[in-house]
Ligand SMILES: Nc1nc2c(ncn2[C@@H]2O[C@H](COP(=O)(O)OP(=O)(O)OP(=O)(O)O)[C@@H](O)[C@H]2O)c(=O)[nH]1
C-alpha cells in the first residue's frame with residue numbers, strides 16, 4: 001500500500017484481499033462486511049480483483065491463519081504472483097510479521113488500510129496532525145515484540161542484546177515525534193476552542209450530523225445548507241468537521257456540523273486521535289444520526305456509532321435517528337417497522353430537495369421546543 005511519493009507513476013503492486021469470517025467477528029451479513037472491506041480497499045486506490053474469503057473456526061495466535069488455510073494462501077500467492085496481502089480484520093504485530101515472512105510479501109491489516117485512507121485524505125492542519133499521531137502510535141505498537149527476537153540474535157535471552165537497544169532507540173525517536181505532534185495539536189485545539197466559545201456565545205443551538213461512513217451525512221448537510229462539502233460514494237470522504245449556519249424557511253435554526261464517519265473495528269488509535277475533531281459532539285444540543293437504511297447491516301452500524309459515542313462521552317446527548325436512502329428500499333413501510341426501536345426517527349432521501357423535507361420539519365419543531 002504505502003508508496004514513496006514520486007513524480008514517476010508507480011505501478012500498483014498485485015494485491016490479494018482476504019476477507020475473514022471468524023467467531024471473533026460476529027457479523028450478521030458477512031457478504032456486506034466483505035463488500036465494505038473491498039470499498040475500504042477501493043477508497044485507498046487498491047485493486048479488488050483478487051479476493052479470497054476465509055472462514056476460520058479458531059485463530060492461530062502466532063500466524064492468525066490456521067495451518068490448512070495458511071497453505072491455501074501461500075499457494076495462491078505463489079500462483080498469482082501476489083506482492084501484498086491485506087486482511088479484513090486486525091492482526092497483532094507478531095501475526096503481521098509472521099505472515100509477511102511465511103507469504104514472502106507485504107502484509108497489511110484493516111487498521112493499516114484505514115490509517116492510510118485517513119493519511120491521504122486529511123486536509124486541515126488538525127486532521128493531518130491527528131492522523132500523523134495515530135500512525136506513529138501504530139508504528140510504535142508494531143515495534144513491540146521485535147526486541148525479544150532481535151536480542152535473541154545478540155545473545156542469551158534475558159541479556160540486553162543489540163536488538164533491544166535498537167528497539168529502544170526507535171521507540172524513543174517515535175515518542176519524541178509524538179510529543180512534538182501532541183504540542184502542535186494542543187495549539188490547534190486552542191484555536192478550535194476559541195472559535196467554539198465565540199460560537200457558543202452566540203447562543204445558537206448546535207446540531208451534529210454523525211453516523212457510519214457513507215451513510216449520507218455530507219449529502220444532507222449540502223442539501224440543508226446549499227453547501228458543497230465533498231460527498232461521494234467512498235468510505236471516509238469526510239475527515240474534517242465542517243460547521244454551517246442552518247436556515248429553514250428563512251428562519252435561522254442554528255449551526256450544523258458534518259463530522260467524520262465511523263466504521264466497525266475503527267482503530268482505537270484513530271478514535272483517540274480524532275477526539276479533538278469530534279469534541280464538537282460534546283457541545284451539541286442535538287445529534288442527528290444518519291443511517292443508510294438500505295444497508296443490511298444498518299443495526300450493527302447503529303451499535304458501532306453508539307460504542308464510539310460512549311467512548312467520546314457523548315452517549316447521553318439528545319438524538320434523532322435519520323434513516324436515509326429510502327429510495328433504495330424495496331418496502332418502505334416494512335423497513336419503517338423494523339426501525340421502531342429507534343426513537344425518535346424519521347425516513348428521508350437526503351439527495352433530493354423533496355426527500356429531505358421530513359428532516360426539515362423535524363428540525364423546525366425541535367427548535368421551537370427548545371425554548
Ligand atoms: N440513493 C441514494 N444515495 C444517497 C442518498 N444520500 C446520499 N447518497 C449517496 O451516498 C454516498 C455517500 O454520501 P456522503 O454524503 O458522502 O456520505 P457521508 O456519510 O458523508 O460519508 P463519509 O464522509 O465517508 O463518512 C454518495 O454517493 C451519495 O450520493 C440517498 O438518499 N439516496
Ligand SMILES: [Mg+2]
Pocket residue numbers: 217218219230231237238258259
Ligand atoms: Mg461525509
